[in-house]
Amino acid sequence: MKYWNPYTETLPPEQLDAIEFAYFKEYLAYAKTHSGMYREKLKDINVADIKTLEDVRKIPFTYKDDLRVQQEREPQNFPYGALLGVDIAEVSAFRQTSGTTGKPVYVPESYESWQWRVESWCHILWMAGFRPRHRVFLPVGYNVYVAFWECHYACEKVGCEVVPGGALDTIGRVNKIIEVKANAMGCTPTYGLNIAEEAMKMGIDPKTMGIERMICAGEPLPEATRKRLEELYGAKVYDHIGGTEICGWAAMCEEQKGLHIIEPFFLIEILDRETLSKEVAEGEIGVVVITPLGRHSFPMIRFNTNDMVVKGKGGCACGRTSRKIMEVVGRADDLRKIRGVLFSPKTVEQFIREEFPEVVEFEILVERKGIMDELTLRTELQPSVGKDKAEEIKARLKERAKVKTNLTMKVTLEPEGALPRYTLKAKRFKDLRGVK
Numbered sequence: 001m002k003y004w005n006p007y008t009e010t011l012p013p014e015q016l017d018a019i020e021f022a023y024f025k026e027y028l029a030y031a032k033t034h035s036g037m038y039r040e041k042l043k044d045i046n047v048a049d050i051k052t053l054e055d056v057r058k059i060p061f062t063y064k065d066d067l068r069v070q071q072e073r074e075p076q077n078f079p080y081g082a083l084l085g086v087d088i089a090e091v092s093a094f095r096q097t098s099g100t101t102g103k104p105v106y107v108p109e110s111y112e113s114w115q116w117r118v119e120s121w122c123h124i125l126w127m128a129g130f131r132p133r134h135r136v137f138l139p140v141g142y143n144v145y146v147a148f149w150e151c152h153y154a155c156e157k158v159g160c161e162v163v164p165g166g167a168l169d170t171i172g173r174v175n176k177i178i179e180v181k182a183n184a185m186g187c188t189p190t191y192g193l194n195i196a197e198e199a200m201k202m203g204i205d206p207k208t209m210g211i212e213r214m215i216c217a218g219e220p221l222p223e224a225t226r227k228r229l230e231e232l233y234g235a236k237v238y239d240h241i242g243g244t245e246i247c248g249w250a251a252m253c254e255e256q257k258g259l260h261i262i263e264p265f266f267l268i269e270i271l272d273r274e275t276l277s278k279e280v281a282e283g284e285i286g287v288v289v290i291t292p293l294g295r296h297s298f299p300m301i302r303f304n305t306n307d308m309v310v311k312g313k314g315g316c317a318c319g320r321t322s323r324k325i326m327e328v329v330g331r332a333d334d335l336r337k338i339r340g341v342l343f344s345p346k347t348v349e350q351f352i353r354e355e356f357p358e359v360v361e362f363e364i365l366v367e368r369k370g371i372m373d374e375l376t377l378r379t380e381l382q383p384s385v386g387k388d389k390a391e392e393i394k395a396r397l398k399e400r401a402k403v404k405t406n407l408t409m410k411v412t413l414e415p416e417g418a419l420p421r422y423t424l425k426a427k428r429f430k431d432l433r434g435v436k
């Protein structure tokens with residue numbers, strides 16, 4: 001079977017629009033009556049007045065910061081507060097955001113809402129070619145974070161066999177993959193690279209480990225990193241985009257060109273950055289605003305993700321009719337001004353993964369020295385790289401960084417193991433300006 005849902009995945013876009021709009025109206029009415037946050041936020045919105053997709057733009061956005069405030073209200077629903085959309089007795093799982101940009105948001109899952117999420121994720125896995133013959137190793141402790149729980153349950157639902165690899169160190173995980181002959185994997189891109197690095201240190205070529213496909217989660221996946229993982233493992237590597245608040249909402253198909261929005265699970269708006277009031281044209285960059293249409297335990301209307309994407313064209317060689325996004329440009333919050341130049345850490349990751357396979361790990365620090373911002377690119381090279389070669393790489397890194405970012409960086413070579421290795425969300429960019 002080529003599609004997970006042959007009916008919805010091949011519907012004409014106009015029909016998908018109609019279904020999503022109908023779901024949206026129902027969902028709006030639900031949120032307004034069942035969630036304390038939306039009872040307040042939507043008090044001036046009459047559901048009957050929302051007659052077209054254009055009318056949807058009249059409804060206020062929901063921002064991450066709103067969520068933090070709202071969960072402090074309604075103490076009877078602790079710890080979810082006014083975010084909760086069902087009776088608290090219906091909550092069957094607790095999840096939370098990572099809190100990298102502030103206090104975590106606590107996310108209640110009812111069994112029904114969780115199943116909706118899992119179904120959306122089944123589309124992600126099926127598009128990435130995960131099939132019942134796959135034995136999927138998940139080399140992470142899922143803890144309270146959502147992505148790998150979704151992956152785990154969706155693997156079971158599509159018929160794969162899951163091997164949870166939480167309570168092992170990286171060497172233990174390499175050994176487990178080989179021991180049980182796992183042939184697929186789900187992990188963060190960073191940790192995928194770390195496992196390959198560890199395997200090579202153990203004298204094992206990652207290509208011989210038998211991993212034939214991989215789904216990445218938890219971090220952005222620049223194209224160069226995706227290709228690097230494919231080379232290292234001799235595997236097909238797929239990306240998806242999601243978030244704790246809204247679920248995985250777009251994923252790569254076998255064409256590996258852009259990501260399909262999982263329709264009709266979401267109402268996705270890609271809005272012009274300046275006004276946030278009109279949909280951008282195909283090929284343009286816009287901010288993603290998402291309404292997950294089946295999340296009752298945690299209603300979310302027009303969640304402004306702050307993620308910027310390039311809107312894709314309709315139609316794909318795979319035959320799916322859902323709309324696509326071509327690229328995740330980054331998070332509006334990730335862009336920093338350094339010495340007056342707009343800087344995106346993703347640019348650095350991109351050229352390092354593309355041009356410097358010897359770099360095992362890196363991080364970027366920005367500090368204020370006097371009145372100047374100073375950038376340092378700390379790098380760790382493969383232990384086999386000799387001293388002369390290392391100096392040559394260092395000089396080349398400095399030169400390429402200048403060309404790619406328009407900023408001069410100090411480059412340092414760190415000893416083996418000096419930089420942190422991340423299992424979940426990597427934090428390679430450290431802005432220490434204002435930190436004493």
Ligand SMILES: [Zn+2]
Nearest residue numbers: 253255316318
């Ligand atoms: Zn496709």
